[in-house]
Amino acid sequence: MDGARGGVILPIKHxxxxxxDRLIVTDAPDPEAVPMDVVFVGGGPAGLAGAIELARLVKxxxxxxxxxxDIQIAVLEKAGALGEASLSGAVINPxxxxxxxxxxxxxxxxxxxxVAKERVYFLTGNRSFRIPTPPTMQxxxxxxxxxxxxxxxxxxRAEALGVNVFTGFPAASLLTEGNRVTGIRTTPxxxxxxxxxxxxxxxxxxxxxxITVLTEGTRGALTQAYLDWQKISSENPQIFALGVKEIWExxxxxxxxxxxxxxxxxxxxxxxxxxxxxxxxxVAVGLVVGLDYxxxxxxxxxMLQRMKTHPLFSRYLxxxxxxxxxxxxxxxxxxxAWPQRRxxxxxxxxxxxxxxxEVASLKGVHYAMQSGIFxxxxxxxxxxxxxxSAAALAEYDTMVDGxxxxxxxxxxxxxxxxxxxxxxxxxxxxxxxxxxxxxxxPGGKILxxxxxxxxxxxxxxxxxxxxxxxxxxxxxxxxxSGNATRDDIPSHLVVGQDISAExxxxxxxxxxxxxxxxxxxxLVVSPANCVDCKATDVLGPRWTPREGxxxxxxxxx
Numbered sequence: 001m002d003g004a005r006g007g008v009i010l011p012i013k014h015x016x017x018x019x020x021d022r023l024i025v026t027d028a029p030d031p032e033a034v035p036m037d038v039v040f041v042g043g044g045p046a047g048l049a050g051a052i053e054l055a056r057l058v059k060x061x062x063x064x065x066x067x068x069x070d071i072q073i074a075v076l077e078k079a080g081a082l083g084e085a086s087l088s089g090a091v092i093n094p095x096x097x098x099x100x101x102x103x104x105x106x107x108x109x110x111x112x113x114x115v116a117k118e119r120v121y122f123l124t125g126n127r128s129f130r131i132p133t134p135p136t137m138q139x140x141x142x143x144x145x146x147x148x149x150x151x152x153x154x155x156x157r158a159e160a161l162g163v164n165v166f167t168g169f170p171a172a173s174l175l176t177e178g179n180r181v182t183g184i185r186t187t188p189x190x191x192x193x194x195x196x197x198x199x200x201x202x203x204x205x206x207x208x209x210x211i212t213v214l215t216e217g218t219r220g221a222l223t224q225a226y227l228d229w230q231k232i233s234s235e236n237p238q239i240f241a242l243g244v245k246e247i248w249e250x251x252x253x254x255x256x257x258x259x260x261x262x263x264x265x266x267x268x269x270x271x272x273x274x275x276x277x278x279x280x281x282x283v284a285v286g287l288v289v290g291l292d293y294x295x296x297x298x299x300x301x302x303m304l305q306r307m308k309t310h311p312l313f314s315r316y317l318x319x320x321x322x323x324x325x326x327x328x329x330x331x332x333x334x335x336x337a338w339p340q341r342r343x344x345x346x347x348x349x350x351x352x353x354x355x356x357x358e359v360a361s362l363k364g365v366h367y368a369m370q371s372g373i374f375x376x377x378x379x380x381x382x383x384x385x386x387x388x389s390a391a392a393l394a395e396y397d398t399m400v401d402g403x404x405x406x407x408x409x410x411x412x413x414x415x416x417x418x419x420x421x422x423x424x425x426x427x428x429x430x431x432x433x434x435x436x437x438x439x440x441x442p443g444g445k446i447l448x449x450x451x452x453x454x455x456x457x458x459x460x461x462x463x464x465x466x467x468x469x470x471x472x473x474x475x476x477x478x479x480x481s482g483n484a485t486r487d488d489i490p491s492h493l494v495v496g497q498d499i500s501a502e503x504x505x506x507x508x509x510x511x512x513x514x515x516x517x518x519x520x521x522x523l524v525v526s527p528a529n530c531v532d533c534k535a536t537d538v539l540g541p542r543w544t545p546r547e548g549x550x551x552x553x554x555x556x557x
Contacts, residue, residue, distance in 0.1 A: 007502065009296055011539045012452035014503050016496045018542055023225035025173045029183060033206035036074045036164070038379050040213045040372075041171045041184060041222060043077030044086055045147070045365050046351025047215035048154035049100055050372030050379075051075045055161035057380040068383060073163045074207065075155075076184065078170035078532075080549035082155040083148035084482070085217075085532060087245060087326045087557040088365060089274055089286070090147045091115060091139050091257060095404070096369035101157075110153035111143035112278050117256035121312060123263040123273075128312040135435055136360035136412065137259060144257065144276050147365065148557050168548035172204060174212070174222050179230070180345035183208035184222070189547045193488045210388045211379045214349045215372060218329045219534035221544055223353040227339055236336040237450040238355055239420070240329045241271065242535045244304045244512050245286035246480075247556045250320040253280040259362075260312070261424075264303045269293035270419040270427070273307055274362075275316070278556070283316060290332060291451040291538050292420050296505060297461035300535075301327070301512035305464065305471035317470060325472070325480040326557045327512040327533040330364070331355040335406070335413040336445055342400065343393040348375045356405055360412045360431070367405050374399040411439040417446035451538050458502055461509065474514035474529075481513075481531050482553030491527040492546035493536070499523045507540050516541075 038054060040047035051073050058071045079085040097109050106114075118139055121128040159165050171184040183206060190201035214223045219240065226232075254277040264287075265271040271289035278284060287304040308317055331337070331352055338356075342349045350356075351368035358367065378396035382388045400406060415434050419427035433441040466473050472480075493515070499507075504523035507516040513531045517524045525541070532551045537543040 007458040008455045009458060009503060009506055010453070010455050011506070012450070014496045014499060015452055015540055016494050016542055018221070018224055018228060019494060019544065020225045020228050022544065023173050023222055024176055024229045025185060026176055029175055029208050030206040033183070033208045036072045036183070036207055036209045037383065038071070038073050038211045038213065039184060039207055039209040040075045040215050042215040042217055042220070042353070043075045043079070043082050043155065043165065043167065044151060044215060044217050044351065044368065045154065046368040046372035047075050047213065048151065048158050048372070049096065049369035050213055050215065050350065050376040051158045051163045052100060052154065052161060053373045053376035054379055055158065055163050057376065059161065071383065075158060075163060075165045076169045076171055076186070076207070077165070077167045078545065078548060079551065080168045080553065082165065082167060083151040084553040085551060086147045086151045087328045087554060088147040089276065089284070089362060090145045090365060091142050091276065091362070092145045092150070093142050093363055093366040096366040096373065100369065100373060106143070109143070110150050111145045113144050115139040115142050115144060115257055119256050119258050121258065121260045123260050123310060123312065125263050126311065128260070128310070137362065139257065144278065146278060146556050148554050169205070170545040170548050171222055172545045174226060175206060175208065181212045181226070181347040183212060187545050187547055191490050191547070193490055195490045210346060211382065211393070212347050213375045213379070214347065214353050215351045216353045218331055218352040219537050219543070220353040223349055226344070226347065226349070230344060232339050232341050234337050234339050235445060236333055236417070236448045238331055238333040238337040239290065239292055239448060239451050240538045241288050241290045241332050242300045242327065242329055242512065242533065243286055243288040244300050244327045245284060245325070245557065246304070246322050247278070247324040248283050248285060248317055248320045248322050250281050250283055250316050252316045253277070254283050254316055258312070264307050265289055266293070266298070267424040269298065270416070275313060285313060285317070288330065290420070291329070291535065292454045294454065294457055295459045296456045296502065297459045297509050299461065299509040301474055301477065302464045305466060308470055314470065322472065322480060324554065324556050325477040326552055326554055327531055327535070329534045329538060331357050332359045332416050333448065334359060334416055335409040336417070341397065343390060343396050345390045346388050348378065348393055348396050350375045356409070358408050358412060359416045370403065370405055371400060374403070413439055414442065414446045417448045420448055421446060456506060474512060478513050478529050478531065482555065483529070483531060483551060484553065485528040485530070485550040487528050489528055489547055489550060491525060492544045493525060493527050493530070494542040494544060495523070495525060496541070507536060510535050510539050
C-alpha cells in the first residue's frame, strides 16, 4: 500500500508536552462550587458501575442503621447524553455485570445476543483461510452488545439510585491542595474561536469532592496529568491501538462473529478486524491497528475502507447502508504498563484510564466495570472511616491486584509486546508458546517503548478514492458519527512548533477524522472534525478537554 520515499520521522521529537499546568490547578475552588462526596469523571462502564455500587452500599448501610447519611455521588460525562461518546467492539464477558446485578438474569442485561458461532480467518488481498480459533479469542458464554446501549442502561439504574448524572460537563482540570485532589473544574462553553466569551458563554463550574475517581476512558487527559504530576511511572510505557468501526444495515444476514488476521494490516504492524451481528440485518465491522506501526502513511480509516472490498466482507455489505461510524484508541500495553500506583490522596484511577484491557482476548469492558466496583468499595470504606487519604484508598489497588483483572492480564503480560519486538509471524509463534505455558514463556518481562518513540519510515501513500457506497471519505465518515461540534469552537488541540511537510503528512494519516490536512508545506487543523479518538494525542498534537456536548453522538456503537 505504501511506496518508500526514504527518510525517517521520530514522532516524539515533534510532539508537544502535555499542558500539565492547565490540567492540574492549585487555586482555591470557586466560593459557589458544587459540593459532592464522590465524583466519577467519565460516564462509561467504569464510572457508572462504580457509582451504582457505591450508591447501593450507602443505601444498604443507611438502612442497617449506619451513620453515613446523605452521600452525594456524581458522574460527569463530557457528551451531551450518556453513550454518545462510547465505542467498543463489543463482545462482552458478563462477569462484572453479574456481580453488579446479582438479582437479574442474563436475559435482562442490555445485550443484543449471546455468542452462538464464531470464525477466525487469515486474510490475503482477495482470499480468506479459516483457522482454528485461538484459545484466548474463544467467546463461548460472552455476549454481543452495543456499548452505547449498555451505558445508557447503566445510567438509568444509577439515576434510580439517586446518583447525580451530569452530561455535557467535561472535566477540564483537577482541583488540588498540596498532593490531594479536591475535585474538578469543568470546561467553559460558548467561547469563540479566539477563546473569548461569545453570546452563549457559560463559565466553568467547580465541583469539590472528598474522592475523585478518574474513569475517563482511554488516554484520559486528567489521568495523564495526575500521573505526571505525582511522578507515578509504570514498568513499561503504555502503548495504544486505533480502532475504526462502522455499523451497517445489510440485506444478507450474518450469523456468526468474525475475527481476522493478516491483510490489510502490514506484517510489521499489529492488528486485526472484526464483524459482529447486532441483529439479523445490522452488523458492526471494524479494524484495530497498533500505533507502533512503522510507516508514516499507514491510515487505519483507509485500511478499513479497502478491507470492506474483500469478498469476506463485501458479500454482506454490498447493497447495504453504512449508518454510523466511529473511532477510538485502546490501551494495549497490558500488565506491565499499569501505573505502579492507581490511587492517591482523594483520587483513584479505574477502567481504560488505568489500562485494564486484555488484548489477547480482545476484552476490556468487564475489567472496566469490575475496577469501578472496586473503586466504589474502597471509597465506601474510606467514607465510613472518614479518611480519604492515599493510605485509606490503597485498598483499591489491593482489590484489583487480588482479582481476575490482575490474574488475566498477568497471564498474558507479554503477548502484545512480543509482536512489537518480533513482527507478525515470530510474534505469533511466541504468543502461542505464551498461551500454552500460561505466560511462563519466555519468563521475565519484554521491554517495550512508547508508540511515539517508534521510528516511522517516510513513504508515499497510494491514492484512495472512495465510491460513496461501500467505501467512504473521512469527512463522510465524520458526518455519520453524528458530530455536531460548532465550527467556531476554540481549538482543543496542542500542536508542536515548526511542523514540517513530512510530519504534517503523517498527521493526516494518523487521524481518522480528517482533522489534519497538509496544504503544501503547511499543516491545517480543523478541530471541529475531532471525534475524540485520541490517536494524535499518542503520536502528535495533544488532546485537551473541550466544550461539553462536542464530538460524536453515537447511537449504536
